[in-house]
Structures are given as structure tokens and as C-alpha cells.
Amino acid sequence: MTFAEAVRTCLKDKYCCFRGRAARSEFWWFSLCIGLINLAAALLLSPLPRETAMPLKFLISLALLLPNLGVTVRRLHDRNLRGWWLLIPIISLLLWLLERAAPGGGTSAASSLLSLSMCICYLAILSMPGTAGPNRFGPDPLAAEKTRD
Incomplete structure (x- = not known):
């Protein structure tokens, strides 16, 4: 495409x-x-x-x-995943913001690392090839592109 x-x-x-x-x-x-x-x-x-x-x-x-x-x-x-996986970066951001807003005002290195790793994993999921052939959400979009050419 x-x-x-x-x-x-x-x-x-x-x-x-x-x-x-x-x-x-x-x-x-x-x-x-x-x-x-x-x-x-x-x-x-x-x-x-x-x-x-x-x-x-x-x-x-x-x-x-x-x-x-x-x-x-x-x-x-x-990727044969439900749309609810979209919540991963949102939850990550919310956790990071909640910790920042907590008394003391800062974020720990562990919290920042967790948020960052959740977002990196999410980007990796979006970057991986889709399911070959049809899956529970419909036909393979790449197969449709090949038939169009």
C-alpha cells in the first residue's frame, strides 16, 4: 500500500x-x-x-x-490480537503520570523503565508481520493487495 x-x-x-x-x-x-x-x-x-x-x-x-x-x-x-491491546500505552502513560502526581512528585527509575518497556513492546507488536492468511478478524490484507496488482 x-x-x-x-x-x-x-x-x-x-x-x-x-x-x-x-x-x-x-x-x-x-x-x-x-x-x-x-x-x-x-x-x-x-x-x-x-x-x-x-x-x-x-x-x-x-x-x-x-x-x-x-x-x-x-x-x-x-496480528490476531483484540483492540483492547490499544490500552497498553495508555495504561503505561497513566501509571507514569500517577506516580509523578503522587506526594513526593517524582518518578522512580523502575516506574519509568516499566513505562518505557511497555511502550517498546507495544511498538514491537505493531511492527511485526500480521497473521498469514485469514484470521478471526478477516482476510489477510496483503493477499488482497496481491490480487489487486
């Missing part, structure tokens, strides 16, 4: 779709797109006052939230 195909799939065809599977190319190309959109927004909105720029950045992030969650869940489905 190309960059343009991934963006079209995530923003148009499957904007709020949490069913099916997404190949690595779809996930990573769309992740790059989100990064580029956020970078462009930061650069274009930087001359504006903070009170104006922050709500606009928030609206852009909000518009990209559902397709981002959708492609991530579909990517997890490609």
Missing part, C-alpha cells in the same frame, strides 16, 4: 472503522501522515497567539483521533 492509498483508506474509506485488518504499510504510512499534519500545524500556527493556536491544534488532533484509533485496532487485528 502506498502513502496516498493509506491516507485515503484511513481518512475516507475507513474513517471510523474498527473492523477488519490493516497491513503494516497502511498503519505506518498513516502514522507518518499524522506526524506530518501535526508538524505542519505546529509550523503554520506558531505565529498565532497561544490562545488561538492551541484550540486549533486540539481540533486537528481530535479530527485525526478516530481514524488513528481505527487503523491501530485494525493493525492489532492483523
